[in-house]
Amino acid sequence: MPTKEKLFCIGQVCWLTPEQTAGKKKPFVYTQGQAVLNRAFFPCFDTPAVKSKYSALIEVPDGFTAVMSATTWEKQGPNKFFFQMCQPIPSYLVALAVGDLVSAEVGPRSRVWAEPCLIQAAKEEYNGVIEEFLATGEKLFGPYVWGRYDLLFMPPSFPFGGMENPCLTFVTPCLLAGDRSLADVIIHEISHSWFGNLVTNANWGEFWLNEGFTMYAQRRISTILFGSAYTCLEAATGRALLRQHMDITGEDHPLNKLRVKIEPGVDPDDTYNETPYEKGFCFVSYLAHLVGDQDKFDNFLKAYVNEFKFQSILADDFLEFYLEYFPELKKKRVDSIPGFEFDKWLNTPGWPPYLPDLSPGDSLMKPAEELAQLWAAEKLDLGAIAAVDISTWKTYQLVYFLDKILQKSPLPSGNVKEMGDTYPKISNARNAELRLRWSQIIIKNDHQQDFKKVQDFLQSQGKQKYTLPLYHAMMSGSEAARLLAKETFSTTAPQLHSNVVNYVKQILESKKKS
Secondary structure, eight states: OOOOSSOEEETTEEEEOGGGSSSSSSOEEEEOOTTTTGGGTSSOOOSTTOEEEEEEEEEOOTTOEEEESOSEEEEOSSSEEEEEEEEEEEGGGOOEEEESOEEEEEETTEEEEEOHHHHHHHHHHHTTTHHHHHHHHHHHHOOOTTSOOEEEEOOTTOOSSEEOOTTEEEEOGGGOOSSSTTGGGHHHHHHTTTBTTTEEESSGGGTHHHHHHHHHHHHHHHHHHHOHHHHHHHHHHHHHHHHHHHHHHOTTOGGGSSSOOOOTTOOGGGGOSSIIIIIHHHHHHHHHHHHOOHHHHHHHHHHHHHHHTTEEEOHHHHHHHHHHHOHHHHHTTGGGOTTOOHHHHHHOOSSOSOOOOOGGGHHHHHHHHHHHHHHTSSSOOHHHHHTSOOTTOOHHHHHHHHHHHHHHOSOSTTHHHHHHHHOHHHHTOOOHHHHHHHHHHHHHTTOGGGHHHHHHHHHHOOOHHHHHHHHHHHHTSOHHHHHHHHHHHHHHGGGSOHHHHHHHHHHHHHHHHO
């Protein structure tokens, strides 16, 4: 394995130096197949339209362990590992990682994998948690067909939140918040076990079939486990991200359709945005609304998965099955209701014609909004602030509160310092979602005495979702913030994924020109 100074990728076979790992002792290699990158890993039809089983014999150097997205694993001697995937999957879900890895059981069909320095934290975070998510998914969508559901905690330079490789989801170590406050993030990846891995979009222009259904499934599981108020609050956060995306791109941008036309030579990754996730969620929610009975729609989803399992399909296949399953809706021609035509949903860019009711989340959103208003006041009413107990607030309620604070920033002088002192649960959090928002607030308010917290967060991880917004914020901020961006990047660039390095360089250059 190479030991170069910087991350080295062939396609998306990524070779990490020891410095880019958590343990800093041994190199690491992993593959990232989605969307069309596994052609650099092995000869394949690199399209989700084709599914196949696979087997692999991996030989590694002494002291290394190989893991793959396979249903059966067998160690053949000290340095050889044999893997078989007994179910047909698209090529993008074939995944390999090799490194200084150990594992710990956390459930009857789940284990966590990580570098030795992270394994105890991973076990404590997920012990007994995954099985509840899996069992709830099975009740809703049918049997979990993949055997095991294991988590591999990737090195901190891993640029993604998670990759739903069957049997072995790759996840960011940012999920290790120390208090299980981000444990439910993997419900999304678990939901892909039915929507994406089992029933797959036949081409990347129909990516919403993977992600819109998965968002819906994630929120169904979350509603059962955590209640509708919390799930609606999380969905409101997602809707805000969609609104932000469409405001930036313009609603009529061609990528703001569910069915996207990807021209020859265009990397599907370059079309990635919030639309297939959140607009897709709204379309599935609209179809549930037409049915008018949650149990009936849950049963439909179970039948849909059973009908198309191990297949790759188009939206037309799904919608035809939907209308055949509900003949009374077909008779009413619900596919042609003016303004809500199925064709309009698929082929017209813009804001979703239908938005599911998120009002159950008001019971959590209103207190957060009122508290943010208190902190935005010129003269702080510390008594009123102290009367609001945030100790019981879960992650998304705190995120919603901090998003409101960010919208109201810059706050009156001294308020950010007072807030940090009042809420060490936020200002000293290990939870990455909170650290991101607090860092953004620090920058927007030019709270320079806490710039070190921004730098520490960027040095601790390389996830694209967190890294890029902070560089945008710093380069749009004060001269001191721009200097912080350049200093931080100069020290962290060697530990970042090459794509993230290029994106940050573009941010630094574009802001310099403007």
